[in-house]
Amino acid sequence: MSHLGLRLSPVTSRPLGPTNSHTGQPLSRSVTFQFALDPNVEQRILLAKCAGARRFTLNHHLARVKANLDARSAEREVLSASGVSGEPSTPPLSWTGFSFINEFNDWKNGESEDSPVNEDGTRGLAWRHELPGDVFECASVDAARALENFSASRRGERSGTPVGFPRFQAKGKVTPSFRLRNRATPGRVPSSQPIRFNGPSHLRLPKFGPVKVFGPTRKVRRMIDAGRFHVYSATLAQRAGRWTVSLTGVAARLHQAERSRTNRHAVPVGVDRGILSLCVAADANGVPFENFEGVRLLKQAQASLKAANRALARTTPGSKGRQRARSRLAKRHRRVVNIRRHLVHQASRALVDRAQVLVIEDLNVAGMARNRHLARSISDAAMGELSRQVLYKARWHGVEVRVADRFFPSSKTCSGCGEVRNNLDLSTRTYSCGVCGLSIDRDLNAAINLARWQPNEAPTVTLLGPTRAALRSTA
Numbered sequence: 001m002s003h004l005g006l007r008l009s010p011v012t013s014r015p016l017g018p019t020n021s022h023t024g025q026p027l028s029r030s031v032t033f034q035f036a037l038d039p040n041v042e043q044r045i046l047l048a049k050c051a052g053a054r055r056f057t058l059n060h061h062l063a064r065v066k067a068n069l070d071a072r073s074a075e076r077e078v079l080s081a082s083g084v085s086g087e088p089s090t091p092p093l094s095w096t097g098f099s100f101i102n103e104f105n106d107w108k109n110g111e112s113e114d115s116p117v118n119e120d121g122t123r124g125l126a127w128r129h130e131l132p133g134d135v136f137e138c139a140s141v142d143a144a145r146a147l148e149n150f151s152a153s154r155r156g157e158r159s160g161t162p163v164g165f166p167r168f169q170a171k172g173k174v175t176p177s178f179r180l181r182n183r184a185t186p187g188r189v190p191s192s193q194p195i196r197f198n199g200p201s202h203l204r205l206p207k208f209g210p211v212k213v214f215g216p217t218r219k220v221r222r223m224i225d226a227g228r229f230h231v232y233s234a235t236l237a238q239r240a241g242r243w244t245v246s247l248t249g250v251a252a253r254l255h256q257a258e259r260s261r262t263n264r265h266a267v268p269v270g271v272d273r274g275i276l277s278l279c280v281a282a283d284a285n286g287v288p289f290e291n292f293e294g295v296r297l298l299k300q301a302q303a304s305l306k307a308a309n310r311a312l313a314r315t316t317p318g319s320k321g322r323q324r325a326r327s328r329l330a331k332r333h334r335r336v337v338n339i340r341r342h343l344v345h346q347a348s349r350a351l352v353d354r355a356q357v358l359v360i361e362d363l364n365v366a367g368m369a370r371n372r373h374l375a376r377s378i379s380d381a382a383m384g385e386l387s388r389q390v391l392y393k394a395r396w397h398g399v400e401v402r403v404a405d406r407f408f409p410s411s412k413t414c415s416g417c418g419e420v421r422n423n424l425d426l427s428t429r430t431y432s433c434g435v436c437g438l439s440i441d442r443d444l445n446a447a448i449n450l451a452r453w454q455p456n457e458a459p460t461v462t463l464l465g466p467t468r469a470a471l472r473s474t475a
């Protein structure tokens with residue numbers, strides 16, 4: 001497999017070690033299952049409290065660290081002003097997840113000097129027993145991780161845009177969410193695990209009891225019972241009013257029959273992002289493989305999103321009508337996001353199911369984010385997600401993925417005669433060749449060129465006239 005530095009992004013960052021389930025299955029794949037929740041009134045209140053507790057814990061650690069950094073830098077200034085060399089007398093704080101968990105536990109249990117004191121004279125956080133303790137511990141780990149990213153970026157050990165000091169979590173500004181660990185190692189029978197299914201439509205979570213889930217759970221329950229999936233943690237998040245749970249864990253390898261299908265496409269298949277459709281695929285013989293349309297539903301959803309946007313603009317600021325319009329807009333936006341994600345999953349699955357070799361573009365994600373052409377940025381985003389999914393699913397199914405280098409002129413090359421054009425406007429939907437007279441859909445042409453790309457091919461673009469950014473926007 002050729003990945004050319006394109007990082008495989010697994011669904012979780014948990015390092016995968018050799019683990020066996022209660023049926024002895026080796027578990028090696030990170031997998032996430034997501035379900036929408038239908039909580040009852042009490043559970044809804046508890047969900048909101050947990051999300052609040054996560055924000056509270058994160059802010060607690062950030063404030064401590066910030067005060068410590070400020071104190072040390074102030075002392076350093078005084079020292080340097082007086083010409084004395086030496087370290088500040090305030091010791092630095094430890095930023096590890098472990099030390100954060102211990103510090104917060106002592107603080108909330110009333111065992112540290114600065115623990116809160118309640119009205120009745122008791123010490124510690126009064127409401128700590130109402131919530132699963134894991135909410136605090138996972139938030140502490142997340143705070144440590146955010147700070148580690150910040151400090152790695154400051155030390156210059158992190159590529160990409162510099163990471164600033166983590167933001168304080170303001171209510172209403174961040175997505176309400178929190179995480180609970182399963183607190184069971186693989187190998188324990190599912191029925192004794194803290195996070196487990198309770199019948200076909202209920203998920204049991206610590207302190208919550210059974211929470212109703214929407215959608216079919218049969219597949220994931222069967223995987224859990226057969227020891228082919230072990231849940232590490234559940235992340236709960238509320239978007240556009242709807243709570244969802246993501247069950248993240250490790251799964252067994254796909255069945256051999258899935259990995260070694262015999263009816264796969266024999267020639268390499270190139271996948272290009274489409275502006276009008278999700279993506280266009282074609283093989284090296286120039287035969288269209290599949291055009292992932294499926295955008296009618298998306299277009300309808302986008303149209304209704306636009307209408308909701310206009311309706312919001314007509315309301316009076318601060319009115320009840322504006323509140324309603326805003327929540328309607330959020331719901332429709334969520335729907336567009338959900339439909340797009342579903343389409344991308346369908347397309348990536350179809351590609352790895354039917355091709356033996358896939359060729360995709362190496363997308364420069366940082367460069368794409370700066371692209372201000374709207375249709376382009378949407379198709380970039382969809383293609384970025386599609387590449388990510390194709391890469392991990394291909395690994396599951398034993399399919400080879402070749403990543404064409406960034407400067408391969410897939411759009412500008414004629415798939416008929418190989419002539420490379422200098423410029424090709426984004427609005428030009430049909431590629432017309434002045435040399436051989438070929439007239440072909442722009443995206444299909446690019447997909448065919450990608451399918452024919454050879455891993456050892458030297459870059460054919462000389463970077464003289466146009467800048468890299470200009471090349472990216474037309475290549």
Ligand SMILES: [Zn+2]
Binds near residue numbers: 415417435437
């Ligand atoms: Zn030509």
